[in-house]
Amino acid sequence: MDIPKGKLRWIYERMVTIRRFEDRVAQEFAAGKLPGFVHLYAGEEAIAVGVCAHLTDRDYITSTHRGHGHCIAKGVDVRSMMAELFGRSTGACKGKGGSMHIADVDKGMLGANGIVGGGPPLACGAGLMAKVKGTDQVAACFFGDGAAEQGTTHEAMNLAAIWKLPVVFVCENNLYAESTPWTYHCAASDIASRAAAYDMPGVLVDGADVFAVYEAAGEAIARARRGEGPSLLECRGFRYYGHFQGDAVTYRTKEEEEEYRRRDPIERFRQTVLSQGLLTEDELNAIDEAVAREIDDAVRYAESSPMPSPEECLTDVYVDYPAAQLAFRH
Amino acid sequence: MVVATRVISYREALNEAIRLEMRRDPTVVIMGEDIAGGAGIGHVENVGAWGGVLGVTKSLVSEFGRQRVLDTPISEAGFIGAAVGAAVTGLRPIAELMFVDFFGVCMDQIFNQGAKLRYMFGGKAKVPLVIRTMIGAGFGAAGQHSGCHYAVFTHMPGLKTVAPATPYDAKGLLIAAIRDDDPVIFFEHKLLYDTTGEVPEGEYVIPLGKADVKREGSDVTVVAIARMVHVALEAAARLAGEGIDVEVIDLRTLSPLDEEAILESLAKTRRLVVVDEDNPRCSVAADIAALAVDKGFDYLDAPVKMVTAPHTPVPFSPSMEQFYIPSPQRVIDAIREVV
Ligand SMILES: Cc1ncc(C[n+]2csc(CCOP(=O)(O)OP(=O)(O)O)c2C)c(N)n1
Numbered sequence: 016m017d018i019p020k021g022k023l024r025w026i027y028e029r030m031v032t033i034r035r036f037e038d039r040v041a042q043e044f045a046a047g048k049l050p051g052f053v054h055l056y057a058g059e060e061a062i063a064v065g066v067c068a069h070l071t072d073r074d075y076i077t078s079t080h081r082g083h084g085h086c087i088a089k090g091v092d093v094r095s096m097m098a099e100l101f102g103r104s105t106g107a108c109k110g111k112g113g114s115m116h117i118a119d120v121d122k123g124m125l126g127a128n129g130i131v132g133g134g135p136p137l138a139c140g141a142g143l144m145a146k147v148k149g150t151d152q153v154a155a156c157f158f159g160d161g162a163a164e165q166g167t168t169h170e171a172m173n174l175a176a177i178w179k180l181p182v183v184f185v186c187e188n189n190l191y192a193e194s195t196p197w198t199y200h201c202a203a204s205d206i207a208s209r210a211a212a213y214d215m216p217g218v219l220v221d222g223a224d225v226f227a228v229y230e231a232a233g234e235a236i237a238r239a240r241r242g243e244g245p246s247l248l249e250c251r252g253f254r255y256y257g258h259f260q261g262d263a264v265t266y267r268t269k270e271e272e273e274e275y276r277r278r279d280p281i282e283r284f285r286q287t288v289l290s291q292g293l294l295t296e297d298e299l300n301a302i303d304e305a306v307a308r309e310i311d312d313a314v315r316y317a318e319s320s321p322m323p324s325p326e327e328c329l330t331d332v333y334v335d336y337p338a339a340q341l342a343f344r345h
Numbered sequence: 346m347v348v349a350t351r352v353i354s355y356r357e358a359l360n361e362a363i364r365l366e367m368r369r370d371p372t373v374v375i376m377g378e379d380i381a382g383g384a385g386i387g388h389v390e391n392v393g394a395w396g397g398v399l400g401v402t403k404s405l406v407s408e409f410g411r412q413r414v415l416d417t418p419i420s421e422a423g424f425i426g427a428a429v430g431a432a433v434t435g436l437r438p439i440a441e442l443m444f445v446d447f448f449g450v451c452m453d454q455i456f457n458q459g460a461k462l463r464y465m466f467g468g469k470a471k472v473p474l475v476i477r478t479m480i481g482a483g484f485g486a487a488g489q490h491s492g493c494h495y496a497v498f499t500h501m502p503g504l505k506t507v508a509p510a511t512p513y514d515a516k517g518l519l520i521a522a523i524r525d526d527d528p529v530i531f532f533e534h535k536l537l538y539d540t541t542g543e544v545p546e547g548e549y550v551i552p553l554g555k556a557d558v559k560r561e562g563s564d565v566t567v568v569a570i571a572r573m574v575h576v577a578l579e580a581a582a583r584l585a586g587e588g589i590d591v592e593v594i595d596l597r598t599l600s601p602l603d604e605e606a607i608l609e610s611l612a613k614t615r616r617l618v619v620v621d622e623d624n625p626r627c628s629v630a631a632d633i634a635a636l637a638v639d640k641g642f643d644y645l646d647a648p649v650k651m652v653t654a655p656h657t658p659v660p661f662s663p664s665m666e667q668f669y670i671p672s673p674q675r676v677i678d679a680i681r682e683v684v
């Protein structure tokens with residue numbers, strides 16, 4: 016596959032940024048510095064990055080509760096993300112959303128989502144906008160294997176198909192929905208073949224191989240841009256951490272975890288580009304170092320940012336509304 | 346008769362209620378996402394992996410098996426609707442809607458099916474269903490995992506709604522809900538799971554529709570719901586030092602409403618403050634204020650005050666979230682305005 020060198024560097028830099036970001040979030044969370052709870056994306060980097068490599072800021076994505084990786088792949092500023100997780104006023108959502116709602120509409124990132132299956136209909140809406148306005152924008156919809164069982168997901172795929180919307184449905188099958196294995200919650204032997212029910216192409220991809228994801232997503236996105244309608248990709252992957260931080264992960268075995276870590280998407284990328292002479296060890300290491308600095312800087316930025324004022328709670332509910340009616344009755 | 350009691354948590358009290366009812370009645374089944382966990386995985390198949398996201402249904406699968414403790418896909422409309430159908434046809438299902446904020450995904454099955462079938466069928470059907478669901482802010486769980494929303498369900502004819510504040514009430518009310526022949530939405534405040542209290546060992550029933558006076562007082566009536574009962578009690582304790590004698594009524598059941606208990610207390614104190622963590626518009630708090638001015642107008646010596654969340658979603662950052670949740674101080678301020 017012919018991927019320009021600049022794009023290869025971008026792919027590596029984004030994947031490493033996601034990994035370092037998530038590892039650092041795990042640490043900060045364990046230190047008790049982050050309110051709420053976090054779902055980490057480490058291990059699944061190749062999916063978000065392989066797909067978003069074909070998107071510009073004008074394209075849209077919808078995401079899930081495990082949304083940090085999608086944000087980073089779509090170019091959301093890492094400082095504003097970290098500040099959001101710390102609940103600071105400089106956060107991407109001014110501290111109102113937190114991990115599960117992190118978003119940046121200017122970057123085409125329509126939000127992590129606390130509702131499983133919340134994203135697919137929204138992606139149809141973004142696709143509809145592009146179609147009505149006659150632009151070549153597309154919407155990529157990330158959703159989990161668990162979300163594949165939600166009615167909204169099926170309705171959205173049908174809708175996108177009958178209206179020929181420029182939407183690419185990207186199922187991140189990381190084998191589990193919380194503690195429930197996909198082999199229990201899914202009646203089909205793969206999720207990709209459900210595309211047949213909606214008369215769209217469905218492709219099963221190794222989600223730990225960024226080249227495979229890049230290629231499959233490239234075709235699906237090109238098809239969408241040509242106005243030929245939606246596609247479904249099922250990317251098989253693995254989340255390294257628990258469902259959320261604090262999950263004891265009793266449902267997976269050590270052997271299973273080790274097996275998947277041996278297929279690490281970042282390691283595999285390194286090996287491929289080095290063995291084919293596409294990038295050098297020095298180039299990769301320089302990226303690693305720059306990313307490490309960027310993450311340190313993001314944490315410093317977050318920690319030194321102020322908490323929102325309590326009254327900030329009362330803003331952003333509506334565009335236009337009598338302020339007195341937002342405040343407490345008493 | 347001496348009833349053995351011991352101190353257990355709200356979480357354990359709920360678990361015990363389900364366990365006892367499942368032992369007593371083989372038609373009681375429970376279903377929900379990861380309520381056992383690890384379905385189909387050899388080493389956890391018989392014991393479960395999670396026991397619910399916050400552990401309320403832990404180890405039930407070990408005793409009752411996967412035939413009666415059903416992990417579901419993330420398909421709330423599907424499995425909650427199935428619970429309605431099973432209730433109409435002879436089971437007593439307990440379905441878990443993990444967080445109440447997810448009701449939007451499955452509301453038709455609750456509202457147009459579960460709540461209305463009996464009425465539309467001319468009284469020929471019964472829907473003995475319990476939907477357990479988590480409510481409440483204070484967890485940093487942000488806009489889609491922190492609401493109360495019990496007003497939405499209390500508004501709907503055909504549904505009963507229950508929100509316990511203590512381990513003792515949690516157990517007795519859940520048993521009552523399971524035995525009840527109507528659909529009951531059972532709201533568990535996530536910040537109460539670790540709270541503890543005296544709970545009898547065996548089975549006992551707290552009738553639905555009966556409020557409980559959690560503290561007797563003569564100067565002002567504070568009506569509160571779920572975790573707000575504890576907020577009201579703290580406010581009452583602080584005001585006691587100043588000679589203000591606060592009566593705290595825990596509603597326990599929101600529908601049906603114990604109008605008598607509220608009016609009786611009003612006749613004594615002649616003042617009312619309602620404390621409700623839900624949003625204020627069309628809320629249970631507003632409903633109780635309306636009851637007071639309608640049926641209790643002659644008792645009232647002061648305006649009725651509502652202490653509620655603002656008319657906003659729940660914010661993430663703790664600084665804003667703490668502002669959102671009614672505090673003892675805000676309850677004290679409201680009481681001071683009326684006494
Ligand atoms: C409507 C709804 N139901 C349930 C949940 C609780 N929940 C959050 S994540 C999750 C599992 C999602 O699994 P999957 O879609 O496979 O995504 P993954 O976590 O594996 O990335 C569940 C059940 C939710 N947030 N929304």
Ligand SMILES: [Mg+2]
Pocket residue numbers: 159160161187188189190191192193
């Ligand atoms: Mg999954």
